[in-house]
Amino acid sequence: MQRAFRARRIIPLAGEGPSRTARELFSPPRVHDDAVIVTRGGFVEAVEPYGHFRRRAATPLTDMGEVTLVPGLVNAHGHLELAHLTGSTVQGAGFVPWVRSLLPLAAHPLTQDALDAAVRQLADCGTAHVGDVGNRATPQVAAALAAADIGATLFCECFGYTLPDPPVSDALWPDSARALPPDVFMRQATLAGHALFSTHPVTLAVAKRWCSRNGRPFSIHLAEHPDEVEFLTTGKGALADMLAVRVLPEGFEAPGVPPVRYAAELGLLDEQTVAVHCTQCTADDAALLAASGTWACLCPRSNAVIGEGAPPVRQLIEAGVGLCCGTDSLASNHDLDLWNEVRTLRDMAALPAAAPLRMATVNGAAALGLAHLGTLEPGRRAAFAILPGDLSRDIPATA
Ligand SMILES: [Zn+2]
Missing domain, CATH: 2.30.40.10 (Urease, subunit C, domain 1)
Structure with missing residues (x-):
């Protein structure tokens, strides 16, 4: 009609x-x-x-x-399976204290009430599509978004240094992805890596290759905080101390290069990759991202809540890096209203409002490979x- x-x-x-x-x-x-x-x-x-x-x-x-x-808005990065954790994490002290406070809480199951309230926030600000990252409650999240008529790219996240045996993409999907209805899996599911510091490089490379072969976007938290840079370049610091307890394998050696360069060496960067956060990008990193066509998804309010610094927005724009934006989760943001990211980006980099509007619409759609969204035209x-x-x-x- x-x-x-x-x-x-x-x-x-x-x-x-x-x-x-x-x-x-x-x-x-x-x-x-x-x-x-x-x-x-x-x-x-x-x-x-x-x-x-x-x-x-x-x-x-x-x-x-x-x-x-x-x-309609494209929120290119969120984690709806953390929707029950609003305001319960340590804020403003940096990534390691934040994630230490998150880990025991994240084990608590997502409640339907919290998920429904989070999806209402997305709907209320005009969200048409979400790039949602998870590895536990994916079917529940997919169903809630579908019920609200919000599209979703379901990034199923790989984490940890235990290599799947054999190291092929079939073995990478979390159980929650296997529990998706087959048609939802076919249309919406793709793979993501958690981060360079938390996930085996072979796992990341295999996941990225699956995405490339299947024409799907790949996503990874990249250059998010100073602890990540210190850990990857020196193998030391607060992040190393934390990871040594449960995550890192015996005899682990840091790659000795900063995050964006390491991601490039692993073959993770191209126009179908969404690199999330990028607060620690240098001019060289921005040039690498731009040359590879990698999308940077900025989540400036999440960075501020955790205490990670701010993305170098002007430097990224001047280098020609494609920018989109996301709220990240309610464990590191006050709400899921993407207009607040638009305002924050406008204000922190003195941008004309049209710039973050494009990041939240046409660029977000391009970053997630959504040909049907981003603009209003026949x-x-x-x-x-x-x-x-x-x-x-x-x-x-x-x-
Ligand atoms: Zn995230």
Whole structure:
């Protein structure tokens, strides 16, 4: 059935591909004043002036009022299976105290109430799709997102130094992935590595190869915190002390190179990889990410909550790194409202609002390989969000 949605302003980002340069990210987007999104069967048929639309035969029209509509948001990194841990971890003291406080809590099973409340937060801010990382409650998470009509890339996370035997991709999938309905697994599941410091390099390489062969995105937490850099380059520090107890194998030797370079050496970096966090990226790292086409997913509020520093947003943009964004989990963020990441990125790097808007829409869709999302134009999914007033005021009318 044909439907239409009128709004005071619509910013469809139509015709835009992913923005990797400052010029693309910062350019003022085209704003349609007093316009409608015409949809059929859940897909966009047209975005056009309201005056034009009124001349057509009767079609149900929803007047959204004095708001600005934009493409539905793509939250490129979260962990819904930690939704029951809001506010229960150590904050502001860095990664090691945070993860030490998380580990005993993460063993508690996810509750349906907490999951449903988290999914409502995603829906309320206009989230169309989530890149969700997990390895325990994947079927429960997939079902809750489907019930809310939110798309999902289900990153099934590999962790640990125990090599699967034989070291082939079939052996990498966690039991929770095997428990997915077959059609959901086929359409939505892919592999992720937890991090370079926590996961065997062979496991990471095998997982990445599976993703490449199957045309799926791969994800890994990368250059997230100073402890990671210290551990990978020297094998020492607070992270080494913690990992030595349960994770590291006997005789472990650090690779002796910083994270982004190590990821490149392992063959993990290309345009189908989403490198999450990147707070510790140097200019050389940014150049490596840009040259490989790797997406950097920024989660600046999570970094602030844990106390890891901030991503070098301007440096990444100037290097030409493709940027998207995510909330990360409720164990390291106050809420799952991606508009708060958009505001944080705007404010921390003095960006025009159009830049983080593109990161949260067209770039997020490209990073996760979603051809049906990211912009509002014919053939795309009719998934849209209301741009909050403060951000809308930052985007001027088209001259
Ligand atoms: Zn994460």
